[in-house]
Every structure is written in C-alpha cells, then in structure tokens.
Amino acid sequence: MFKRWLTLGGALVAAGGLLTAPAQAAATRPPLQKMTDVKGVQYQLTEKYDSPLSPPPGYEQVGIDGALSGDDRVALLGVGDPACPASVKANLPKMGTTRAFCWDKAMQGVAGSANAWKQPWVPQGIATSGEARAGGVLSGGQQAAVASWNWQNDNPSDIQHPTSDGKDYRNNSVKLAFANLDDGKYRWVLPVWDDGTGNLRRVYGHGGGLAWYGKYLFMANTSNWNHQTVPPGDAGKGAVRVFDTTKIYRRLDGRTGDYQYVMPEVRRYTTGFEPAYISLDRNSTGGASLIAGTYESSQNSVAGTRIVRYDFLDDDYRLAPVATEGWVSTTTADTANAISDVQGVQANGDTLYINMSGGWVKPPTVNNRLAVVNVHGDPSTWTISTRTDWAEHPEDLAPWYEAGSPYPVKELWGLTEAEEQRAMFAVAPSLLNG
Numbered sequence: 120m121f122k123r124w125l126t127l128g129g130a131l132v133a134a135g136g137l138l139t140a141p142a143q144a145a146a147t148r149p150p151l152q153k154m155t156d157v158k159g160v161q162y163q164l165t166e167k168y169d170s171p172l173s174p175p176p177g178y179e180q181v182g183i184d185g186a187l188s189g190d191d192r193v194a195l196l197g198v199g200d201p202a203c204p205a206s207v208k209a210n211l212p213k214m215g216t217t218r219a220f221c222w223d224k225a226m227q228g229v230a231g232s233a234n235a236w237k238q239p240w241v242p243q244g245i246a247t248s249g250e251a252r253a254g255g256v257l258s259g260g261q262q263a264a265v266a267s268w269n270w271q272n273d274n275p276s277d278i279q280h281p282t283s284d285g286k287d288y289r290n291n292s293v294k295l296a297f298a299n300l301d302d303g304k305y306r307w308v309l310p311v312w313d314d315g316t317g318n319l320r321r322v323y324g325h326g327g328g329l330a331w332y333g334k335y336l337f338m339a340n341t342s343n344w345n346h347q348t349v350p351p352g353d354a355g356k357g358a359v360r361v362f363d364t365t366k367i368y369r370r371l372d373g374r375t376g377d378y379q380y381v382m383p384e385v386r387r388y389t390t391g392f393e394p395a396y397i398s399l400d401r402n403s404t405g406g407a408s409l410i411a412g413t414y415e416s417s418q419n420s421v422a423g424t425r426i427v428r429y430d431f432l433d434d435d436y437r438l439a440p441v442a443t444e445g446w447v448s449t450t451t452a453d454t455a456n457a458i459s460d461v462q463g464v465q466a467n468g469d470t471l472y473i474n475m476s477g478g479w480v481k482p483p484t485v486n487n488r489l490a491v492v493n494v495h496g497d498p499s500t501w502t503i504s505t506r507t508d509w510a511e512h513p514e515d516l517a518p519w520y521e522a523g524s525p526y527p528v529k530e531l532w533g534l535t536e537a538e539e540q541r542a543m544f545a546v547a548p549s550l551l552n553g
Contacts, residue, residue, distance in 0.1 A: 149492050149503030150451035150458055154425065157445035161391035162427055164359070164440045167352070171313035171366075171383035178368035178381065183334075184259040186297040186367050186380060192304035196221040204539040206230070210487075212546050213508035217530055219544040220303065226268075228538035235538065240268045240294070242514060242541055244463075245534045246329035246336060248300075249519030250399045251364075253526055262300040264517075264543055265336060266534055267293055267326035291345045293326035293338070294377065298543070308367055309377050310338065310360070312350055312384040319381055322360065323347050328396030328463060328515045330409060335436045336362045336382075339394040339411065350387070357393040359411065359438070361386035388438055392425065396515050400428070400466040401526040407431045409438060410466045415448075417459035417478035424448040424461050426471065446471075446494065454480050456505045458490060463516035467528050469495035472551065474513045474533060487511045491551055506551070510544065512537035519545060 156162070174180050196203040198211065203221035211219055221227075228238030244267035249255035255262050270292045298305035310326075311319040324340035331337070340358040367382045395414035401407045412426040427445040429438045448458035460478035464471055475488040489509035493502045512535050519530035530545035 147453065147456060147503060148499075149490070149494075149501050150421070150449045150453070150456060151446050151492060151494070151501065151503070152449055152498060154427070154445035154447050157427060157442045162442050162445065164388040164390050164429065164438055166437065166440065167350075167387050167389065169313060169350075169384050169386060171319075171385065172317055173366060174368050175313070175319055175381070175383065176317060177371055179371055180366065181369045181380075182367055183257060183263070183297070183364040184261075185369060186306055186308050186364075187257075187259070187261050187263055187299040189306065192299075192306040193223055193225075195298060195303045195305060196223060197303075198542060206539045207542050210511035210535065210537070210540045211542060211544055212510050212533075214546065214550040216544045216546055218300070219542055220264075220298070220300070222541040222543075227541050230537070230539040235271070238538065239270050241271050241536050242296075242534050243267050243269045243325065243327045243536065244329035244338065244396065244515040245517045245532055245543060246331035246399075247517050247519050247532050248331065249529065249532075250401070250517055251331040251333060253401075253520045253522040255519055264298045264300060264532065265329055265331065266296045266298065266543060267329055267338060267515075268296060269293055269325050269327070291323050291325055291341075291343050292347075293322050293324065295326075295336075295382070306380065307377070308380045308382050310362055310384065311378075311381045314348070314350075319378065319383065320348060321377075322384065324358070324360075325395070327414070328394070328398065328411075329517070330397045330399040331364075331517075332399050332407065332431070333436050334363055334365050335385075336364055337397055337399075337409065338362070339397045340387075341393045341395065350384075353387070353389055356389040356391065358390065359388045359394060359397060359409070360384050361388075361436075386437075392427075396461070396463045398463065398465045398516060399518065400468070401518075401520055402468040402528075403428065403430070403443075403466065404468070405430060405443075408443065408466075410464055412461060412464050414461060415459060417457065417480045420450065421454070421457040421459040421480060422448050422450045424458055426461075426464050426473075428466070456490065456503050458492075458503075462514050463533070465516040465518055465531060467518070467548070468525070469493060470552075472516055472531060472548075474509070474516050476512060487513065489513070489551065509533075510535050510542075511540060
C-alpha cells in the first residue's frame with residue numbers, strides 16, 4: 120500500500136535491519152477485538168448511481184472478452200523466464216505457489232529507492248475470475264486476473280498534462296491490468312467516471328484493493344484525489360467504486376494511450392472512513408459479503424487497523440448500507456503477532472488472512488508477514504498464527520473459489536509491489552493453515 124524499505128549494497132533492508140525469515144509464530148490470542156462502533160455513521164455506505172453514456176462518444180463496446188483478447192496485449196513472463204528478474208522468484212512465498220506470473224521488464228522498474236521514478240506505476244490490488252465465478256471460467260471461456268496499479272510520483276516536474284496519447288495522470292491515479300491467465304497476456308484498461316457532460320475523467324484515490332463479483336469489479340478508493348476533479352459529493356470521503364466488466368469500451372479511431380480502453384464507473388459507495396483494500400467472501404454467514412479495511416502505519420502504534428464486513432443485498436450485487444460486523448487491532452507486547460501495516464485481508468467465513476508489510480514493528484523487521492486469524496465464537500477463543508515466509512512487500516489478497524456449497528477456496532492470490540520483485544501468485548490455503 121505504502122512503501123517503506125531501503126536498499127544497501129543490493130540487500131533489501133527494512134526500517135530496523137536486514138530482512139530475515141523467522142519461524143512461524145505459534146497460535147495464540149490475537150491482538151484484535153470486535154468493533155463497538157461498526158454500525159455508526161462513520162462506517163455507513165451512501166450509494167450513488169452513475170449514468171455513463173453507453174457507449175461513450177467515439178467508443179465501441181468490447182466487454183471483458185475484448186479486454187482479454189487481441190494481438191496488441193503485453194506478455195506476462197514465467198518466474199523462471201530469463202527475462203524475469205531472479206529476485207522475483209526469490210521473493211515469492213517460501214511454502215510454494217500453485218501459479219505465478221512475472222510482470223514484464225517495463226513494469227518491473229529498477230530496484231533501489233533512488234530509482235523509483237523510473238517506473239512510478241506500482242501494483243496494488245488484485246481480483247480473480249475465480250471470485251467472480253466459482254470455478255474461475257468466464258462466459259468467454261477464459262481464466263483471468265485484474266491488478267490495479269497506482270501512480271506514485273510527487274515530483275511536480277513529472278506531472279503530465281493532457282496530450283494526444285491521453286497522459287493526464289497525477290500522483291495517486293489508477294489504471295487496471297486485465298490479464299488472460301490462459302494465454303499469459305494482459306492489457307491496460309482505464310477506470311473512468313462520466314462528469315455528466317459526456318467527458319470521461321480518470322479515477323484517482325490509490326485503488327489499493329479489488330474484488331470481483333459476477334460482472335462487477337469493486338475498487339477501494341481513498342479520499343486523496345491529489346486536487347483533481349472529484350465526482351459530486353465525494354470530496355473528503357473514502358469510497359468503494361463499482362465498474363461493470365461487460366461495459367469496457369475501445370476507441371474507434373484506433374489511437375492508443377491510456378484512453379484506448381476505458382471502463383466507466385456505474386455505482387459508488389461513499390463512506391466516512393478510508394478503505395485501503397477490499398475483498399469478496401462468498402462463505403460469510405447469510406451469503407456473500409465484502410470486506411473493507413484501513414491501512415494504519417505502525418510508526419506510532421500497532422493498534423487501530425479496522426476491518427469491516429458489509430453484506431450483499433440481492434442478485435444486483437448491491438451492498439447493505441450498514442456494516443454487519445468489524446474488528447479493530449489493539450496494542451500488544453507480542454510484536455510477532457502484531458496486526459499493523461495491513462496491505463490486504465481475505466476472509467473465508469470466520470477465518471481472516473491478513474497480509475502485512477514490516478513497517479516499524481520490531482521484532483520482526485520483515486516485509487513478508489501473513490497472519491491467519493480465527494474469529495469464530497467468543498473472543499476468548501480466537502487464535503492467530505503469524506508467519507514470515509510469505510511474499511516480500513505484499514499487497515492485496517483475493518480468492519479463487521471452486522464450485523460447491525459452501526464455496527471451497529482453491530487458491531489464495533496475492534501480488535507484490537517492490538521494483539524487480541513484481542509478480543502475481545497463488546498459494547493453496549492448506550499450506551497456510553498449519
């Protein structure tokens with residue numbers, strides 16, 4: 120979500136020292152408690168509908184099939200491919216992956232904090248067709264993943280003004296990589312909103328997490344739009360933005376650039392807190408739900424991370440305005456099991472998979488923490504087991520469901536953000552629950 124690492128002599132260094140791989144912490148009581156204010160105004164969702172022109176002027180509708188096909192896409196690499204940096208494979212989860220894809224050289228960037236400007240687009244959120252449809256095969260026969268990328272460059276001299284190729288991005292803008300996992304190729308699709316005059320405007324707000332349910336793609340959105348035009352009534356508010364993957368459009372004039380493929384927002388939910396990541400849980404009590412949570416840096420405290428659950432109302436994939444339940448992290452002397460610097464949370468009923476970077480937590484000063492938390496029943500019976508053999512510099516999490524009832528989770532997907540370590544990967548949950 121937010122970078123915090125240095126490079127010394129080619130070795131990755133966290134805030135407090137060289138990265139190590141301590142053993143998995145034993146299951147114990149988690150530093151987590153139920154939120155007592157989860158149904159308060161701060162966490163309520165306000166639903167707003169958008170009515171973008173369909174298709175927008177100068178575009179044709181190609182849908183998800185169009186995004187996942189075509190000769191102009193970019194090839195993903197295997198982690199063993201000579202063109203994939205060796206550091207990608209070295210920093211994947213140590214328990215092994217079922218699938219892994221390496222981003223191409225242009226999107227890997229160059230390692231070292233001084234080189235971040237060379238590729239300011241940074242991967243953040245992930246969603247899979249295995250959460251959109253149980254089994255993971257879309258109506259066109261493809262398996263797919265979507266990754267959100269965030270522009271992280273505050274240098275005013277690098278701000279791009281609108282040009283013929285559509286480069287109008289500023290810090291904290293977002294674009295989406297739609298990857299066909301069958302042929303190993305991806306293309307960029309720009310999430311946009313219609314300002315009511317037929318103009319398509321770029322979406323800002325970090326895009327730190329994604330969830331895919333049916334045809335709808337949900338995206339976590341902070342209130343930081345970097346002084347850009349915000350949809351009416353959204354200023355200063357966090358949001359979950361909703362896009363219809365059947366309504367992806369391609370420019371008719373053949374011009375390339377960021378606006379070649381666009382996906383307009385069709386709905387949004389504003390809220391009083393800042394959702395930094397989201398995920399879909401098909402196995403929650405009463406049906407599917409959306410998990411949304413905050414990023415809280417451990418620089419001042421390991422407490423304060425909030426994880427909130429919202430039920431889906433009906434087959435139209437609308438969210439209930441009032442949260443069902445929530446959890447908040449607390450202070451703890453057991454820093455090995457601290458819940459802080461959270462980058463993504465995936466729920467499977469009463470089990471929470473919590474993805475964390477190192478931040479300022481000492482010990483351990485590592486950037487590959489993953490906690491498995493059981494929150495079933497009375498809090499006195501809750502358990503947490505934290506491991507540090509996860510991927511380095513992890514970001515969002517997403518499920519891949521098999522068909523069934525309840526839905527078996529076949530894989531837990533993640534992605535990494537550090538330069539020359541950027542990959543999407545999947546791990547069997549059975550390897551994490553031990």
